[in-house]
Amino acid sequence: xxxxxxxLWTRRIFLTLLTGFVLLPVYVMxxxxxxxxxxxxxxxxxxxxxxxxxxxxxxxxxxxxxxYFVNSLIVAGAATVCSVVIAVFAAYAVSRYxxxxxxxxxxxxxxxxMFPGILFLLPLFLLYVNIGNATGIALFGSRGGxxxxxxxxxxxxxxxxxxxxFDSVPRDLDEAALVDGCGPLRALVRVxxxxxxxGIVAVAVYAFMTAWGExxxxxxxxxxxxxxxxxGLQGYATLNDVYWNQIMAAxxxxxxxxxxxxxxxxxxxxxxxxxxxxx
Amino acid sequence: MTTTTASAxxxxxxxxxxxxxxxRGPRRRTGRIRRIGLPYLLLLPALVLELLVHLVPMVIGIVxxxxxxxxxxxxxxxxxxxxxxxxxxxxxxxDAPVGEALLHSFLVTCGFTVLSVGLCWFxxxxxxxxxxxxxxxxxxxxxxxLVPYALPVxxxxxxxxxMFQHDNGLVNHVLHDQLGLTxxxxxxxxxxxxxxxxxxxxxxxxxxFAFLIVMAGLQNIPKDLxxxxxxxxxxxxxxxxxxxxxxxxxxxxxxxxxxxxWTFNDFNTPYVLFGKAAPAAADLISIHIYQSSFVxxxxxxxxxxxxLLLLFLLVVTGVYLLLTSRGRxxxxx
Numbered sequence: 246x247x248x249x250x251x252x253l254w255t256r257r258i259f260l261t262l263l264t265g266f267v268l269l270p271v272y273v274m275x276x277x278x279x280x281x282x283x284x285x286x287x288x289x290x291x292x293x294x295x296x297x298x299x300x301x302x303x304x305x306x307x308x309x310x311x312x313y314f315v316n317s318l319i320v321a322g323a324a325t326v327c328s329v330v331i332a333v334f335a336a337y338a339v340s341r342y343x344x345x346x347x348x349x350x351x352x353x354x355x356x357x358x359m360f361p362g363i364l365f366l367l368p369l370f371l372l373y374v375n376i377g378n379a380t381g382i383a384l385f386g387s388r389g390g391x392x393x394x395x396x397x398x399x400x401x402x403x404x405x406x407x408x409x410x411f412d413s414v415p416r417d418l419d420e421a422a423l424v425d426g427c428g429p430l431r432a433l434v435r436v437x438x439x440x441x442x443x444g445i446v447a448v449a450v451y452a453f454m455t456a457w458g459e460x461x462x463x464x465x466x467x468x469x470x471x472x473x474x475x476x477g478l479q480g481y482a483t484l485n486d487v488y489w490n491q492i493m494a495a496x497x498x499x500x501x502x503x504x505x506x507x508x509x510x511x512x513x514x515x516x517x518x519x520x521x522x523x524x
Numbered sequence: 525m526t527t528t529t530a531s532a533x534x535x536x537x538x539x540x541x542x543x544x545x546x547x548r549g550p551r552r553r554t555g556r557i558r559r560i561g562l563p564y565l566l567l568l569p570a571l572v573l574e575l576l577v578h579l580v581p582m583v584i585g586i587v588x589x590x591x592x593x594x595x596x597x598x599x600x601x602x603x604x605x606x607x608x609x610x611x612x613x614x615x616x617x618x619d620a621p622v623g624e625a626l627l628h629s630f631l632v633t634c635g636f637t638v639l640s641v642g643l644c645w646f647x648x649x650x651x652x653x654x655x656x657x658x659x660x661x662x663x664x665x666x667x668x669x670l671v672p673y674a675l676p677v678x679x680x681x682x683x684x685x686x687m688f689q690h691d692n693g694l695v696n697h698v699l700h701d702q703l704g705l706t707x708x709x710x711x712x713x714x715x716x717x718x719x720x721x722x723x724x725x726x727x728x729x730x731x732x733f734a735f736l737i738v739m740a741g742l743q744n745i746p747k748d749l750x751x752x753x754x755x756x757x758x759x760x761x762x763x764x765x766x767x768x769x770x771x772x773x774x775x776x777x778x779x780x781x782x783x784x785x786w787t788f789n790d791f792n793t794p795y796v797l798f799g800k801a802a803p804a805a806a807d808l809i810s811i812h813i814y815q816s817s818f819v820x821x822x823x824x825x826x827x828x829x830x831x832l833l834l835l836f837l838l839v840v841t842g843v844y845l846l847l848t849s850r851g852r853x854x855x856x857x
């Protein structure tokens with residue numbers, strides 16, 4: 246459409262301001278991570294007084310960042326794999342079969358998604374403590390326990406999104422496979438899953454992202470050895486000093502993998518979210 | 525978007541139609557049993573986990589809310605004494621300190637949610653409409669706009685906390701030193717300003733989601749609607765008002781609900797910004813319940829508050845779905 250000048254200018258100004266707003270923290274993160282400590286501890290300056298990569302070296306020894314990184318990787322990775330695999334089966338059942346209780350199941354899945362995390366935190370906390378006391382299985386403070394709690398949000402979301410996505414895969418495809426003598430499971434693995442790869446990738450990215458960024462459960466359910474990045478980053482603030490340059494460097498280091506992955510898989514995520522949410 | 529339209533109604537009818545189709549043809553007798561049992565078998569792992577991570581904790585939460593669950597009983601909460609509805613009475617006794625604080629926190633959360641959701645929706649929609657046409661650098665800009673969404677909450681919010689520092693923050697540097705808008709550097713993370721700080725961070729973090737969803741919604745509007753309108757002499761602004769916004773209504777109904785639930789329940793943003801105890805002006809309900817439970821160690825009252833919060837959300841969501849008269853479809857969306 247031939248847009249008038251007033252619209253073009255409004256658009257230009259709005260998009261410029263918005264870009265500034267979006268990038269401001271990113272700029273602060275990057276520039277502060279290259280500043281010496283006395284620079285970030287005094288009045289803010291747009292440009293570093295001297296450039297240093299020291300913070301990037303120090304972050305690994307000020308707190309055991311590598312350990313937190315591994316913990317986050319294990320927890321987020323396992324939560325992602327578990328919820329995607331389980332959700333694929335469940336969503337396939339809901340999408341392709343008619344059975345008593347189907348509606349109850351899908352409504353329950355959807356409604357648990359809107360429940361506040363805090364609602365599950367207290368009971369899960371007590372449940373884990375009590376299971377630990379009774380059986381000696383350490384769920385509280387362990388990675389396994391944290392993975393399980395992360396399924397509270399990634400599993401319903403994954404099921405919900407994949408039902409929508411599987412519904413968009415033409416039924417003729419797997420029906421043809423069934424007629425050809427494939428079992429339902431083979432039809433799922435060989436036909437439906439490959440056709441729904443964008444949706445599955447989207448769900449996996451989303452599950453990983455939320456687990457990687459989760460703070461509430463991580464701050465309650467972890468101990469010294471299982472601490473994730475979300476909690477570990479608080480270690481740069483000591484009683485005497487807040488190492489802002491190191492906090493910014495560490496923030497950048499932990500963000501790069503997810504942001505890069507997200508931007509690479511952006512198309513899938515957009516398509517998946519569209520199928521799941523825009524109806 | 526074929527995916528969108530095809531999955532528009534994952535209702536029973538389409539599935540019901542397909543199953544008999546699949547059942548036709550020669551099959552062994554075990555086939556039928558397998559077919560009936562199979563959906564449940566496929567659901568089994570999900571059911572077990574849902575039970576474990578949702579239903580059991582929920583039941584425990586409800587039971588807890590009727591008990592006097594202080595730090596003495598944490599090791600074995602089953603021996604905590606029953607208190608009936610005491611926890612609920614304390615929570616809603618708005619003249620006493622606990623209830624008064626809860627009411628305050630609830631009102632703060634409501635105000636915050638309305639503002640944040642409104643701004644996220646507005647900015648996201650405006651940006652999506654601005655990016656509807658192709659122009660040079662559009663792809664890059666789109667990727668940039670998604671960065672706040674992709675950044676881990678704690679990394680992004682901790683950066684904002686740094687920017688809002690009293691002595692060495694960017695915000696005071698710009699407002700006070702460079703622009704001279706304030707007499708002296710302000711406190712942003714304590715006192716009344718903390719509400720503004722929280723709102724800014726929340727909008728920064730939340731608008732890209734609205735942008736994403738609205739962008740997807742815009743792709744479903746047929747191009748010829750605009751062409752017809754242009755032929756009739758409608759300008760860009762009129763087209764936005766008469767075609768774009770009305771066409772987005774179904775998308776917006778889901779989007780607003782999702783944004784509302786996320787914002788209302790948000791814990792991560794205030795927790796990283798302010799720590800365990802948020803300033804009164806920005807005391808969101810999740811933080812408040814966390815504080816009431818894990819800091820003062822009164823899990824009974826905390827649970828009662830959680831249950832009340834859940835009831836509130838259920839009622840609001842139910843009314844919203846009824847009002848938007850898309851109830852049946854939205855529960856699937």
